[in-house]
Amino acid sequence: MRGISWQGLAVAFGALGLLTSLQTSEDENPHARAPRDVSLVVTEGAWLRAPGADWFAQRAKAEPGRFTHDATAAGGAGGWVDSHGEYSLSEIEGEWAYWQWASAERLTDGRQDFVQFCSSCHGLNGDGYGRSGQHLRPTPRSFQQNKFKFTKVTADLPSDEALLSVIKRGLAGTPMLPWDLSDVQLLDIIQYIKSLSPEESGWRDVYSQVGDAIEVTEDPWTDTKERAIVRGREIYHGAASCHLCHPGYVTNEELRVIRKDPEGTTYRENLTYPALKDSEYEVLGRATKVMPPDFTWHQMRAGTTTADLFQTIASGIKGTAMPQWKGAISDEDLWALAHYVENLIVSYKDQPAARSAFMGGLRVSGDNK
Amino acid sequence: MSMLSTSTPSFAFLRSRWLGCPLALMLTSTWALAQDKRWGPGEPASDYGYRFGELFWLITTLVSVAFALVVVLLIVPMLRDRARPGHRASFDHGKSLHDKRLTAVISIITFIVLDAWVLVIAMKDLREAYWAIPAAKDPQTYKVEVLAQQWAWSFRAAGVDGEFGTPDDILTTNELVVPKDRPVSFNLTSKDVIHSLFLPEMRMKKDLNPGAINLAWFKPVVEGEFSILCAELCGFAHYQMFGKLRVLEQGQFNEWEAEASQLASTAFDADDTEGHWAWDWQE
Numbered sequence: 215m216r217g218i219s220w221q222g223l224a225v226a227f228g229a230l231g232l233l234t235s236l237q238t239s240e241d242e243n244p245h246a247r248a249p250r251d252v253s254l255v256v257t258e259g260a261w262l263r264a265p266g267a268d269w270f271a272q273r274a275k276a277e278p279g280r281f282t283h284d285a286t287a288a289g290g291a292g293g294w295v296d297s298h299g300e301y302s303l304s305e306i307e308g309e310w311a312y313w314q315w316a317s318a319e320r321l322t323d324g325r326q327d328f329v330q331f332c333s334s335c336h337g338l339n340g341d342g343y344g345r346s347g348q349h350l351r352p353t354p355r356s357f358q359q360n361k362f363k364f365t366k367v368t369a370d371l372p373s374d375e376a377l378l379s380v381i382k383r384g385l386a387g388t389p390m391l392p393w394d395l396s397d398v399q400l401l402d403i404i405q406y407i408k409s410l411s412p413e414e415s416g417w418r419d420v421y422s423q424v425g426d427a428i429e430v431t432e433d434p435w436t437d438t439k440e441r442a443i444v445r446g447r448e449i450y451h452g453a454a455s456c457h458l459c460h461p462g463y464v465t466n467e468e469l470r471v472i473r474k475d476p477e478g479t480t481y482r483e484n485l486t487y488p489a490l491k492d493s494e495y496e497v498l499g500r501a502t503k504v505m506p507p508d509f510t511w512h513q514m515r516a517g518t519t520t521a522d523l524f525q526t527i528a529s530g531i532k533g534t535a536m537p538q539w540k541g542a543i544s545d546e547d548l549w550a551l552a553h554y555v556e557n558l559i560v561s562y563k564d565q566p567a568a569r570s571a572f573m574g575g576l577r578v579s580g581d582n583k
Numbered sequence: 584m585s586m587l588s589t590s591t592p593s594f595a596f597l598r599s600r601w602l603g604c605p606l607a608l609m610l611t612s613t614w615a616l617a618q619d620k621r622w623g624p625g626e627p628a629s630d631y632g633y634r635f636g637e638l639f640w641l642i643t644t645l646v647s648v649a650f651a652l653v654v655v656l657l658i659v660p661m662l663r664d665r666a667r668p669g670h671r672a673s674f675d676h677g678k679s680l681h682d683k684r685l686t687a688v689i690s691i692i693t694f695i696v697l698d699a700w701v702l703v704i705a706m707k708d709l710r711e712a713y714w715a716i717p718a719a720k721d722p723q724t725y726k727v728e729v730l731a732q733q734w735a736w737s738f739r740a741a742g743v744d745g746e747f748g749t750p751d752d753i754l755t756t757n758e759l760v761v762p763k764d765r766p767v768s769f770n771l772t773s774k775d776v777i778h779s780l781f782l783p784e785m786r787m788k789k790d791l792n793p794g795a796i797n798l799a800w801f802k803p804v805v806e807g808e809f810s811i812l813c814a815e816l817c818g819f820a821h822y823q824m825f826g827k828l829r830v831l832e833q834g835q836f837n838e839w840e841a842e843a844s845q846l847a848s849t850a851f852d853a854d855d856t857e858g859h860w861a862w863d864w865q866e
Contacts, residue, residue: 331819334733334775346732346775349860351754387756389735391823487849498857505850511842513758566835570842 254329256321260409262417264301264312265373265424270294306420316405324406327399335389340410342497352388352504353497357407360416361495361533364516366525367425368540370532371417376427377404380516387513428528430521431545435553446554448472449547456551459506459535461486463558465576486576491535504534509555510562510569518559523552606651613643628805628830629785631712638704645697716798717766719866725762729771730860731778731791733817734824739861742844748861750851751844757826760843762836763806770865771797779815782828788814796865803830 271294274281280297287293288310293303301314316324329338335347335354342356355362364380365372372380381400384392393400408417416422435442450456451464451472462469462485470479482489493504507514516526528548530538539548562569617623627633666672677686717724728739728747738759742751761767771780773791781788782801789799803809811826831839852858 334818348774349730349858350732350737351855351858387758389732389756391734391820393820394823484849487846490850490852497855500854502855503850503852508846511846564829566831566839570835570838573842 250322250326251329254322254325256318256325256406256409259315259317259319259321260405260418261313262316262405262408262411263371263419263422263424264314265426266312267294268426269373269424270301270312309420311420314405316409320402321406321409323399324402324404324409327395327403328406331393331395332403340407346389350389353495353502354390356496357410358412359495359533360411360422363531363533364526365425365532366428366516366529368428368529368538369423369425371422371424373425373427374401374404376425377407383517385515386517387515425529428525428540430524431549433520433524433549434546435549439553442550442553443557445547445550446552446557449543449551450554453547454539454543454551457485458482459489459491461488461508461510463510463572463576486573493535494533506536509558510573514559518556520549520552520556523555524548527551527555604651605654606647609647609650610644613647624783624786626805627784627786628803628807628809629782629787629801630804631708631801632784632786634708634712635786638701638708641704642701645701649693649697713799716800716866717768719768719864721766723765725765725767726864727759727761727767727769728861728864729769729780729791730774731771731780731813732774733776734813734820736780736811736824736826737860740840740843742847743841744844747864748859750848750853752861753840753843753847757811758829759811759826760829760831760836760839761803763803763830763832765833766800766802768800769798770862771799772862776817777815778813778817778824781812781814782809783812784809785828790815796862798865806830806832 270281274283274294281294282297283292284295285292287295288303289305291310293310294301294312296302299315301312303310303312305311328336328340333340333344335344335350336342336357337344337347337354340357342354342359344354347354360371362372362377362380364385365376366379367373367376378397378400380390381393381404384390395403411417411419417424435445447463450460451462451469457464457469462481464472466481466485469475469481469485470477473479488506488508490503490505493502495502495504505512514523514526516522528538528540530536539551543551562572624635624639627636664673675682677683719726722745726741726747730737730739736757736759738753738755739747740753740755741747742749742753744751769780769789771789771791772795773793775793777793778791779788780791780799784805785801785803787799787801789797791797807830809828809830811828813821813824815821817824
């Protein structure tokens with residue numbers, strides 16, 4: 215083996231390893247991506263509606279150096295100032311509102327990833343009608359209609375954090391996967407999605423409200439789960455009337471007792487089945503219908519823990535018949551509802567024998583089917 | 584055995600324990616890995632699944648024997664004919680007629696024993712099981728239309744009325760419920776790219792091609808939950824394209840089917856024609 219320098223070989227291997235590691239660290243920088251498709255470059259940045267002052271107060275705690283409160287801002291009403299210049303408070307048409315600047319550079323990054331990962335279902339222009347989204351029910355969201363279902367926020371439009379959470383968790387039982395991309399990539403995609411709002415609507419509308427997350431308050435029933443379930447059952451069939459759209463999990467007689475209705479009151483047909491509802495969301499120019507889930511049968515899209523259910527019930531499902539319950543009933547009752555629904559899921563979902571005994575019992579003993 | 588003078592190779596070493604070592608190593612390691620569900624295929628849950636196991640072990644055994652032979656044939660002459668004090672390295676280019684004949688005979692035997700044997704058995708399995716699609720008009724056959732996409736499975740069963748394209752069609756995403764002991768027959772196609780429906784416990788795998796309808800079937804004989812996987816690299820989220828196969832005992836299944844059909848009829852939106860994607864059953 216004359217002629218081969220072993221030391222030289224070792225150095226060569228070391229150099230190769232070093233080069234590889236340099237390459238890797240560059241890959242990890244999300245802004246150093248594969249060569250861009252020039253046809254997808256976004257040439258103009260966009261001002262997008264940002265959440266309200268409460269959201270900034272939260273952010274200021276996380277990044278104290280960045281956000282400061284200025285009492286003289288917004289014509290003396292006070293407001294938050296972003297030293298990075300991404301967010302700004304300005305007056306348009308007499309409305310003081312926070313706006314977020316998404317640069318052309320950032321939108322281009324977002325668009326490249328959107329086209330690669332999202333467009334097969336959501337469409338190249340975000341109209342919710344990509345090739346793989348065709349014939350799909352529930353339909354992929356169109357980003358031109360500004361209706362987002364499982365946001366867990368109070369207002370109409372979800373915050374960046376809410377969208378991030380939906381994309382990272384996915385929507386169970388649909389082809390919307392839990393997306394395993396970096397936060398930087400996802401936030402760029404989110405800015406691009408928001409910029410797809412048509413002029414004067416959604417994130418481009420001064421009158422839009424971008425939501426604060428529904429805070430998960432303390433569960434008052436942690437030690438008294440049985441009582442929460444009983445209370446939840448009363449709220450479900452009583453004050454909240456969930457059984458008008460979702461199945462009623464009681465017999466007609468039990469329902470009459472819960473609602474304190476007079477003897478002989480009749481309720482909707484097929485009480486133990488859900489009822490198809492209209493929604494405001496359109497596909498190919500036609501409003502779609504939405505099936506409220508039967509908790510003992512259908513898959514929950516946005517989580518099955520009591521905290522998830524609390525947030526989902528509290529925020530409602532935008533664009534559908536499911537209203538926002540936060541404020542309509544007390545947090546205590548919201549938690550009771552969450553416990554009741556969770557109990558239905560845990561006890562009967564995917565357990566054919568237990569479920570058919572339970573639902574069969576309701577259908578035999580009452581006159582409801 | 585004289586190592587100094589032979590000019591023709593001696594194969595006496597094939598009788599030695601040398602041969603047993605690689606053979607035993609290969610078979611035991613394959614067997615050990617096959618016991619672990621993460622490595623091996625596990626127990627079959629369909630009626631034709633046992634054929635897969637038989638073929639798998641036939642191929643593994645044949646290949647192990649061939650491997651052991653080749654390893655021994657390589658290593659022993661290298662040791663036997665190497666240069667050492669009092670012995671010159673001997674080597675042979677295999678140019679003699681004798682060597683050529685030997686090579687030809689070994690090749691033909693290898694082909695007959697390995698390839699032809701496996702081919703005959705595999706064709707028999709394909710004809711008797713995998714390609715024996717059950718008749719669609721047999722009421723026992725449970726029919727499912729599968730529409731794959733990046734990155735999900737959509738399943739459509741005919742529901743209680745047995746007709747596709749009616750309000751009571753049972754539609755599920757990434758989840759399929761089938762009856763035990765009844766043949767399940769598939770019509771498979773894809774919206775976008777090629778996918779492959781892989782039911783590992785059922786030993787069933789079939790590609791789904793856009794623009795064509797492929798056929799496949801299996802008959803589950805074990806109750807429980809099994810995997811649905813995509814076995815064709817179909818893009819970024821291929822690894823997330825999986826679902827759940829539930830096999831229910833007949834009575835429970837009939838109840839499930841009636842309830843699912845009823846719920847499907849409730850959810851049916853007659854005006855939403857774009858969402859009705861059933862096709863006429865293909866045989």
